Amino acid sequence: MKKFFLALGILILGILLIFGFYDWFLQKQKRVLNGTASPVFPYSDYSHSDLDKLYPHDAQNFATTVQSPEETHQKFLSALKKEDFDEAVFCCFREGDRVKMKDFLVGLKNKGQLNLMISDIKEIHKDIMGNMTATYLYSGTYQGEKITNFITFIKTSNGYWYIESL
Numbered sequence: 001m002k003k004f005f006l007a008l009g010i011l012i013l014g015i016l017l018i019f020g021f022y023d024w025f026l027q028k029q030k031r032v033l034n035g036t037a038s039p040v041f042p043y044s045d046y047s048h049s050d051l052d053k054l055y056p057h058d059a060q061n062f063a064t065t066v067q068s069p070e071e072t073h074q075k076f077l078s079a080l081k082k083e084d085f086d087e088a089v090f091c092c093f094r095e096g097d098r099v100k101m102k103d104f105l106v107g108l109k110n111k112g113q114l115n116l117m118i119s120d121i122k123e124i125h126k127d128i129m130g131n132m133t134a135t136y137l138y139s140g141t142y143q144g145e146k147i148t149n150f151i152t153f154i155k156t157s158n159g160y161w162y163i164e165s166l
Contacts (some may be wrong), residue, residue: 014046029114030150034135036128052132066159069134073151075123076163080118083109097120104159121166124151 031037033052034074037045046054053143067075072092079088085105089098108114120140128135134153139146 027148034150034152036135040081042074045128048130051128064159065155065161067161069126069129069136069161072153072161072163073121077118077122080105080114083114085109092142094156094164097162097164120149121151126146129154133164 006095018028025043028037028043031045032039032043033096036051076088079085079091085102089102089106093101093144105114108117124136124138126134127137132155134155136151136153137148138151140149141147149166151166154162155161
């Protein structure tokens, strides 16, 4: 009987380790794809000096911040709550991304998923803040399960932080 419980305990521990490693691996791969972690195992996060080397300084680095990522996020959220998609994309996305994002938001509304998106991105938490890019985390719901996702911002040479991706 002791052997059975020992084997069962080892099996459960093994399963927990596999799922824990899988979750860790997926989170690290998101950081690798985002360019903030090394693509080589153990997928270490880059330091600020590493990021400065990888993403050299340009005009955005020296621009005085006019609109912070948090301010952009709040403006975006307010416009979404009013379903003012023109304002949502104008205040918060670069000019080349606005049409695509407006179509995306209208599509969400038509599918009845806009309120879900608003509740998912209502609260963001700073993850990595660079001179010209920033990554924030938010918790969302996907097929009934709570997940963590990224919202990335990019700084323009005019000092505005715009949403780069949701």
